Amino acid sequence: MSSSEYSARHLSVLEGLEAVRKRPGMYIGTTDSRGLMHCLWEIIDNSVDEALGGHGNSIEIQLHKDNSVEVRDKARGIPVDVEPKTGLTGVEVVFTKLHAGGKFGSGSYAASGGLHGVGASVVNALSERLDVEVDRDGKTWAMSFRRGEPGVFDDSKGIAPNNPFTPFEDGSSLTVKGKVAKGVTGTRVRYWADQQIFTPGASFQTEDLDSRARQTAFLVPGLEMKITDERGPEVLESSFKFSGGISEFAEFLAPDTAVTDIWRLSGEGNFTETVPVLGPDGNMALTEVERSCGVDIALRWGTGYETEMQSFVNIISTPKGGTHQQGFEQALLKVIRAQVDANSRKLKAGNDKVEKDDVLAGLTAVVTVRVPEPQFEGQTKEVLGTPAVKAIVASVVQKQLTARLTSTKRDEKAQSALLLEKIVSEMKSRISARTHKETQRRKNALETSSLPAKLVDCRSNDVEQSELFIVEGDSALGTAKLARNSEYQALLPIRGKILNVQKASVSDMLNNAECASIIQVIGAGSGRSFDLDAARYGKVILMSDADVDGAHIRTLLLTLFFRYMRPLIEAGRVFAAVPPLHRVVVINPGTKPNETIYTYSEPELQSVLAALAKSGKRYQEPIQRYKGLGEMDADQLATTTMDRSARTLRRVRVEDAAMADTVFELLMGNDVGPRRDFIIEGSAGLSRDRIDV
CATH class of the missing domain: 3.40.50.670 (Rossmann fold)
Known part of the structure; x- marks a missing residue:
């Protein structure tokens, strides 16, 4: 039976997953390498969510030679018992039903990265083949899928995505592949991305994978992320494990010399959210739910002017920010402005206002929040949309950063003074640059230049x-x-x-x-x-x-x-x-003018002298060794260093x-x-x- 022929039993499942195959961009953003990586992280994030809950402390990612990828963890394992509403095992529900899983409600996960319940099923729908194995209840359970449909592959000649496939007809079931010791649990997922969906040339990017794995290890202290890439001529292995959390992460990200130490700002707040909840009668009803939002931020300022900021919601990166980042930046500017105003005479700040760019210059920050069921803009989760988070983050930052900047402890007081001086310097530099730009615009041909007198300018x-x-x-x-x-x-x-x-x-x-x-x-x-x-x-x-x-x-x-x-x-x-370092004047016989050779290193000089000796030519002694540019005359400097036709530039x-x-x-x-x-x-x-x- 071909993959396009479905049994009636699976129509409802496949209709849902067919929507994913027809509009993959809606779920994974793109169908190039970025979309491929997004699929992989949907699977990995499920294991990370388990680690966040205290289940398992290692995740292994293996990129096989046949372009498949495998993710292994030692967490609780996907449930293998039958889910009463659907009559399907937990494994099949997770991998075939959109919006199904343990991320809804607050029972299984207090704060997770996957919350829409579509990650595993989307990856399954976009895979030519997906195999899942679960260690649970003393056994190893297994199930395979082809483009979202459960069934059995004929692997008698080896495991491959295009092996003969037989879909389940009357009822699907898990296969027991073996036994495991009591208490051993975990999940292994291996899949082959569907070449009908992804663009030619799309591939897993080892560099991006390493970067994201390192980032995850920073955000979940004690979690070990192991990566093995078997695709090249040599097997590449990397492993990441950190115990310092986001303080260590900020230190790693910082590109410049420190002005302040790593400062940690932590706190939490509660908010009420009205959400639709499915009742026992099958109808949705708007219900007020009390939520808790935890905030943890690590930041430091350095001597540079570039900003390195990364924000996360439940360890999921939000590269385009969102309400948590807005609250952080808003409070940061408010606190710094208040401190600059309070010390304006000492800082010689005048009446000018500090702007956001002045505060962010040289800042390295890791902003993390923990929110149950956060609202994201789209499945790719690049922007946090939960409105109440903004005020909670702003409140935590305002309270704790103000306390830090007004601290009477000697070390903290010195760092605060250096920070405020740096920010005011950035403000003055910005105002000076703007004034200079405006002055340049106003200049006309009759006005004189304000360039330094020692500049010897050119005519062109x-x-x-x-x-x-x-x-x-x-x-x-x-x-x-x-x-x-x-x-x-x-x-x-x-x-x-x-x-x-x-x-x-x-x-x-x-x-x-x-x-x-x-x-x-x-x-x-x-x-x-x-x-x-x-x-x-x-x-x-x-x-x-x-x-x-x-x-x-x-x-x-x-x-x-x-x-x-x-x-x-x-x-x-x-x-x-x-x-040049040396000037060798070769003496030519008779009336023929002498030849000048310039050399640029000691070995080059010795080579030239050896060649002259071999050919019987004489040269003037002592050989001139240039100690500085001032020892040359104008012709020599022009020939060796300034004339475009003869000079060498690096x-x-x-x-x-x-x-x-x-x-x-x-x-x-x-x-x-x-x-x-x-x-x-x-x-x-x-x-x-x-x-x-």
Whole structure:
């Protein structure tokens, strides 16, 4: 019998599941890889809900070579007894009936991720084959489905989704596959996604799976999530288990150096909700129900300006927010505004108002709420809709954050002061950027520019062709003036080593003359207000000496660009000039002019000298070793470093912003210990000959 021929007994079930197959987007969002992953998490979340209730502490996910996926847990196991209303076993009800399961009412789950009761049945409807095994009552029970219809597969030649399939005719039943020890319980679900439904190329994304598993392990302390991927040439395994909860999660997410410790805000509130309840007579009646909402939030501020916020309802991620996130942000702004107003003289805040973006800058937060039967906008559960949650979250945040910010404890008081200073600095920076933008708009051709006097600008207004050289020192500037092409090459000298912005605050950076000059000359703002389209130059080239100090200056400049003008790096518009280390003058016989060879490393010099000796050529001694750009004359600097036809530039790239940020923090941050360890570990590979003394 083909999968399209149904027995009358299953018509009601299959009519419901056929709706899922015809409109899968309504239930899983999309039919590409994201929809495929959503199906997987519907199954995993059922196991996670069991763990939340204290049943089972490990979940295993296995991606098989045949593109099937299996989820195993050691929870209570799906009920195998017969459900009286339908006459079907609990397993069949869960996997074939829409809006059926243990998530309705408050009996089985006080707060769960799956609440619509459609997850398992939707996955079953969208699977070419689904096998479920349940350990319960001392036995292993099993049932198989094909596109939602229960029956039996002929697996005599091995398990496969396209094996011959016989649907149940008169009555369906669970198969007993074996025995288990008394007290052993659990569920195993393996399924093959239906290729008729999902787009070609849709596949399970291991990276997304790892990320979500890690996230779940953070949210359910003590739960171990194991992932095995057998699809590639090598079996990949990963495991996640954390005991610190959302405090550890916030620490993991934080991308920058801390201004405050991790602060936990916890509480709960009650609300009344009117919901339709099915009565014993089969009719729906509106009933007032008393609900309880638990709130648990971990947050901290760092020195950066990016916001990392993740919100959850009963451990289900709500990437598009909802009423819980609205309540959090609303209360956060209200409390911070009140504290800034109370300390306005000390903070020199003036009459300007702190905005939400000022407060969220540098914030890392994990917002979680526990709500029985929450209202979501759609089965994909991306937005929480329960209105009463907003006020409860706002109340908890307002009360506890105010207590934290007004605490008289020495450490908490110091952190609160640093936080308020940072937020006021963000406010001033935003107002300053807006004022600058408005001033620029009002300028006309007759008005003079407010650019720094030390800028040696170019004549061209063509941004794509123009280049800004940031030059180390005035001596190099003098040579560079003569070496440049004044049509499209501009010069900005800096004096020595600029401020280390990895350690400094935003206000310190803006008050530093060198940093302020660079930001002003580039003309695109900084931080959150940076506008790549407003940059005045197509290339920014860092031109420092080829020595240790030059490398340090280049690192400091890159730190400034990475933290406050990162889009320039991401767009590939920041370069490092490559000046030569040596100048070898080859003496040619007779009237033939001497030849000049530049080398850029010690091995390259030795290779050139060996080649000259082999060919019998002489060269002037001593060989010139450039200690700095100022030692070159204009022709040499132009030929080696500035002339487009002959120079070498190194493009600065950000292949992995998170990794780059980690390296910057290691080398330039406040924490000395890791940097000392890094230096000690690397010292063994450093020979004295490599040190330029």
